[in-house]
Structure formats: structure tokens, C-alpha cells
Amino acid sequence: MTEMEYERERQPLRFHGRSVAWVPSLLLYIGILLVDFHTTERFRIISWIVLVPGTAAAICGVWTTGGFAVLAVVTYVVVDSTWPGEYQAGLGDFVLVALGGVLATMAAAVRERKERQTLRIMHIAETTRRTVLRPLPARWAGLEHAGVYLAADVDARVGGDFYDIQPGPYGTRVLVGDVQGKGLGAVEAAAALLGTFREAGYHERDLATVAERLETRMLRHRDHGVALGHDDGDRFATAVLIGFPVDAADVVDTVNFGHEPPLAVGPRGVRELPSGDGLPIGMSELGAGPPPVHRVPLAADETLLLVTDGVTEARDRAGEFYPLARDITAMATAEPDLRAEPRRLVRRVRDGVLRHSRGRLGDDTTVFAVRRLAGPEGEGPDRAVCGPEARVCRRSGYGAGWKS
Missing domain, CATH: 3.60.40.10 (PPM-type phosphatase domain)
Structure with a gap:
């Protein structure tokens, strides 16, 4: 199955023929940034940004998920470094965000592979059906x-x-x-x-x-x-x-x-x-x-x-x-x-x-x-x-x- 056929069969969240599967992850990314920006040092949630590539892994492709993983790491570093040292989340949360991005990208790759296998099986089943029950x-x-x-x-x-x-x-x-x-x-x-x-x-x-x-x-x-x-x-x-x-x-x-x-x-x-x-x-x-x-x-x-x-x-x-x-x-x-x-x-x-x-x-x-x-x-x-x-x-x- 070609890449074009795969994308056409998979049909992930489309609007007017264009994929919008990235929109939920982007909205989650923006929401986490806004909440972290408008709250005090007592409520730091920038490490929640690890959820962005995790969400993308469920509905987006590998490259899109990888892009969100990189964006999450960069954003975490930039946002966390703007706070005074005593309020920074630190290295532990950085490792969490980076490792979460890597795992999310790997999960997206495994999911796409399974989807391709399933679509191939469905195509084989359809071919078998049309062979047994020929079109009339x-x-x-x-x-x-x-x-x-x-x-x-x-x-x-x-x-x-x-x-x-x-x-x-x-x-x-x-x-x-x-x-x-x-x-x-x-x-x-x-x-x-x-x-x-x-x-x-x-x-x-x-x-x-x-x-x-x-x-x-x-x-x-x-x-x-x-x-x-x-x-x-x-x-x-x-x-x-x-x-x-x-x-x-x-x-x-x-x-x-x-x-x-x-x-x-x-x-x-x-x-x-x-x-x-x-x-x-x-x-x-x-x-x-x-x-x-x-x-x-x-x-x-x-x-x-x-x-x-x-x-x-x-x-x-x-x-x-x-x-x-x-x-x-x-x-x-x-x-x-x-x-x-x-x-x-x-x-x-x-x-x-x-x-x-x-x-x-x-x-x-x-x-x-x-x-x-x-x-x-x-x-x-x-x-x-x-x-x-x-x-x-x-x-x-x-x-x-x-x-x-």
C-alpha cells in the first residue's frame, strides 16, 4: 500500500479534505502555556506539556508527533528558565518531558505500523469477498x-x-x-x-x-x-x-x-x-x-x-x-x-x-x-x-x- 493510499484510508480528523489531527494537541499546548503564565509560582504546570506529544501519538503521524515532542522540550526549557531559580521545575521535569516525547514518538510509529497491517488485512478480506461473491x-x-x-x-x-x-x-x-x-x-x-x-x-x-x-x-x-x-x-x-x-x-x-x-x-x-x-x-x-x-x-x-x-x-x-x-x-x-x-x-x-x-x-x-x-x-x-x-x-x- 502506498503512502497516499494509507493516508486516504486512515482519514484522521479531516476538514475540507485536509487533516486537522494536530489541532487538539496544539490547543492543549496553548492551554498549558496560558495556565502556567497566568498562575503564580505555587501552581507550576509547565511539566504537563509532556501530555502534548502523548496526545499527538494517538491521532497524528510520526513526524507530527516528533515535532510536538521537540516543541515541548524547547518550550519547557524557555518557560522554566524565565522563572527565578527557586521556582524552576528543574532537571527532573526536563527529563520527564524529554523522555515522554521520545516515548510518544515511538508509540506513534508503532500505531502507524499496526494501522497499515490492519488496512492490508482489510484489503485482503475485501479482495477475498469480491472473489467469492463476484460483483453482478x-x-x-x-x-x-x-x-x-x-x-x-x-x-x-x-x-x-x-x-x-x-x-x-x-x-x-x-x-x-x-x-x-x-x-x-x-x-x-x-x-x-x-x-x-x-x-x-x-x-x-x-x-x-x-x-x-x-x-x-x-x-x-x-x-x-x-x-x-x-x-x-x-x-x-x-x-x-x-x-x-x-x-x-x-x-x-x-x-x-x-x-x-x-x-x-x-x-x-x-x-x-x-x-x-x-x-x-x-x-x-x-x-x-x-x-x-x-x-x-x-x-x-x-x-x-x-x-x-x-x-x-x-x-x-x-x-x-x-x-x-x-x-x-x-x-x-x-x-x-x-x-x-x-x-x-x-x-x-x-x-x-x-x-x-x-x-x-x-x-x-x-x-x-x-x-x-x-x-x-x-x-x-x-x-x-x-x-x-x-x-x-x-x-x-x-x-x-x-x-x-
């Missing part, structure tokens, strides 16, 4: 979507929740899920599942086959982790796999791996799609394989709302869970013209969860809303047009092929 166009592959991800660990910025959209020759597929556990192990599992989804969601004709590929990938990933000595023997993931078939505009195919059931929000209210009747990904040995594929109606004016358990299990001070369905139903009643807009839905749930939990998230929280683009928008340049025999999809309106 708001209108893509005939769909409009909005999503928000809130990590329970605000410093890490990344966790086990995941979502993605993958267009392909057999329709557009959507995956939203939550890996059991936290930490890098959960992130690795989420990345593995997303990688498989992006390939299988494009190449496989049947949604059931995509589900089987996800199950197989989770088992392989878990076995690999165990072989390396990682504690991943019981790792699993809940998820919802949704297919928007190219041959039917009024239905969707869903596979629910023990996840929160999606909600369909539209002019006729809020309804729940098939619930998690299957086992989570990675637990097929406890059942008869991946969950079944359900084909359910979805009108053109309905939006699918998918959340992870960070939403439904958010608690208030009384221990009550966040009432997701009730909140969305209230919104649909109060704002009929905007009830199915993905951005509005996501914003409503995000704000509701944070308000309900008072900002104390106990788990990673993901809110994702998606709907078909209607009319000319659905046929515009952002729609993926794929034929069953196509090796790549292309954007209608453009001649160049593209892969995703």
Missing part, C-alpha cells in the same frame, strides 16, 4: 436483482454466506446459501460451491444434476480438508438453487437444501415457496440423495426474496426473532407500487434486521431479491441469449460472444 450487474441474463451481505465480523468483511447468478444455454440459475460455521474454513467451502455452481449451472441441462454436482463437490471438499488435518468433518451448507427455464416464463424450478424458504412478493401479497424438504449440501449419506426439484408458478410481477438465517434468527433485546414475513407483508400493503422492486425489498429487510437487533448481528446476514425483467428490458442487451447447442452465451444486441 443489476440487470443481467434477463433478471433484475439486488443483494446485501453483512458479515458478523465487521473487520473480516467475509464469511460463509454466498450467492450468485449463472446464465447458460438452459436458462438462468440462482444460488443462495450459508455454509455451516465461520472463519476461513467456511469461506473456502463457499468458494468451492460457487465454483462448481458456475460451471454446472452453465453446462448441465437438468437442475437436479446441478444439485448433484454441488453435493459431490461438498463431499470432496470436506474429504480434502480432513486429509489435510482440518476440522471439516461435519461441514455442510444450506442453500436454495433456483432455475429460470428458457421455455417457461411463468414458473421457476427450485431445489431447497434445508434452507429458509424463498418468499414470492407481488401484487397479490407474500407467499412462501416450498420449504427446505431436503438435507443440507454435504449430508446426502443421511438420506436418499439431493432434494427433489419443485416447479412452482412465479408471475411476471412477483419477486423472489431469499435470506440466510442471519435474518430469520436475528433477535431483539427480549429474545424475539425478526418477523420477516410480517415486515414484508406490511411493506407490500403500505407501498403497493414498489412492493416487488428488488432494491426496495433488500433495503427494507436490511434496515429491519439492523433495527430489530440494534446492530448486533449474531451471524452473517445475506438478503437477495431477484425477478424477471419484463418487456423490452428482458430482451435488451443485458439479457443472456443461449441456445441448447451454443458453446457460449451472447448478449442480445451485441455480436460478440461472452463467457461467464
Whole structure:
């Protein structure tokens, strides 16, 4: 990270783009001088000037702190020498001020080093998040979507929740899920599942086959982790796999791996799609394989709302869970013209969860809303047009092929 990038990220007390972190230390310096000047020899506080570099060490850079340290020593010598000998603070306080300045400068250097390390870690976490949860166009592959991800660990910025959209020759597929556990192990599992989804969601004709590929990938990933000595023997993931078939505009195919059931929000209210009747990904040995594929109606004016358990299990001070369905139903009643807009839905749930939990998230929280683009928008340049025999999809309106 360059010095300019570091200063821009650190943002220490700025006013109109300029740093004013030195102002508190300067005001303290002036205050000590005025008090010492206007008091008698019975109340000498010039040695308090050691607080000036100490304050600067907490909010200023190394050079600024060093400058205040030198200024404190010089000021102490000048002010103390103007008093008669019997009232001078003496050598002991001089050593205190000088040593305090040196220690303050060293503390500022250590603080800046730690801040740089923290910012590097945050940049790495952000890069990891963008790799796992790749940025998606708001209108893509005939769909409009909005999503928000809130990590329970605000410093890490990344966790086990995941979502993605993958267009392909057999329709557009959507995956939203939550890996059991936290930490890098959960992130690795989420990345593995997303990688498989992006390939299988494009190449496989049947949604059931995509589900089987996800199950197989989770088992392989878990076995690999165990072989390396990682504690991943019981790792699993809940998820919802949704297919928007190219041959039917009024239905969707869903596979629910023990996840929160999606909600369909539209002019006729809020309804729940098939619930998690299957086992989570990675637990097929406890059942008869991946969950079944359900084909359910979805009108053109309905939006699918998918959340992870960070939403439904958010608690208030009384221990009550966040009432997701009730909140969305209230919104649909109060704002009929905007009830199915993905951005509005996501914003409503995000704000509701944070308000309900008072900002104390106990788990990673993901809110994702998606709907078909209607009319000319659905046929515009952002729609993926794929034929069953196509090796790549292309954007209608453009001649160049593209892969995703």
C-alpha cells in the first residue's frame, strides 16, 4: 500500500479534505502555556506539556508527533528558565518531558505500523469477498436483482454466506446459501460451491444434476480438508438453487437444501415457496440423495426474496426473532407500487434486521431479491441469449460472444 493510499484510508480528523489531527494537541499546548503564565509560582504546570506529544501519538503521524515532542522540550526549557531559580521545575521535569516525547514518538510509529497491517488485512478480506461473491450487474441474463451481505465480523468483511447468478444455454440459475460455521474454513467451502455452481449451472441441462454436482463437490471438499488435518468433518451448507427455464416464463424450478424458504412478493401479497424438504449440501449419506426439484408458478410481477438465517434468527433485546414475513407483508400493503422492486425489498429487510437487533448481528446476514425483467428490458442487451447447442452465451444486441 502506498503512502497516499494509507493516508486516504486512515482519514484522521479531516476538514475540507485536509487533516486537522494536530489541532487538539496544539490547543492543549496553548492551554498549558496560558495556565502556567497566568498562575503564580505555587501552581507550576509547565511539566504537563509532556501530555502534548502523548496526545499527538494517538491521532497524528510520526513526524507530527516528533515535532510536538521537540516543541515541548524547547518550550519547557524557555518557560522554566524565565522563572527565578527557586521556582524552576528543574532537571527532573526536563527529563520527564524529554523522555515522554521520545516515548510518544515511538508509540506513534508503532500505531502507524499496526494501522497499515490492519488496512492490508482489510484489503485482503475485501479482495477475498469480491472473489467469492463476484460483483453482478443489476440487470443481467434477463433478471433484475439486488443483494446485501453483512458479515458478523465487521473487520473480516467475509464469511460463509454466498450467492450468485449463472446464465447458460438452459436458462438462468440462482444460488443462495450459508455454509455451516465461520472463519476461513467456511469461506473456502463457499468458494468451492460457487465454483462448481458456475460451471454446472452453465453446462448441465437438468437442475437436479446441478444439485448433484454441488453435493459431490461438498463431499470432496470436506474429504480434502480432513486429509489435510482440518476440522471439516461435519461441514455442510444450506442453500436454495433456483432455475429460470428458457421455455417457461411463468414458473421457476427450485431445489431447497434445508434452507429458509424463498418468499414470492407481488401484487397479490407474500407467499412462501416450498420449504427446505431436503438435507443440507454435504449430508446426502443421511438420506436418499439431493432434494427433489419443485416447479412452482412465479408471475411476471412477483419477486423472489431469499435470506440466510442471519435474518430469520436475528433477535431483539427480549429474545424475539425478526418477523420477516410480517415486515414484508406490511411493506407490500403500505407501498403497493414498489412492493416487488428488488432494491426496495433488500433495503427494507436490511434496515429491519439492523433495527430489530440494534446492530448486533449474531451471524452473517445475506438478503437477495431477484425477478424477471419484463418487456423490452428482458430482451435488451443485458439479457443472456443461449441456445441448447451454443458453446457460449451472447448478449442480445451485441455480436460478440461472452463467457461467464
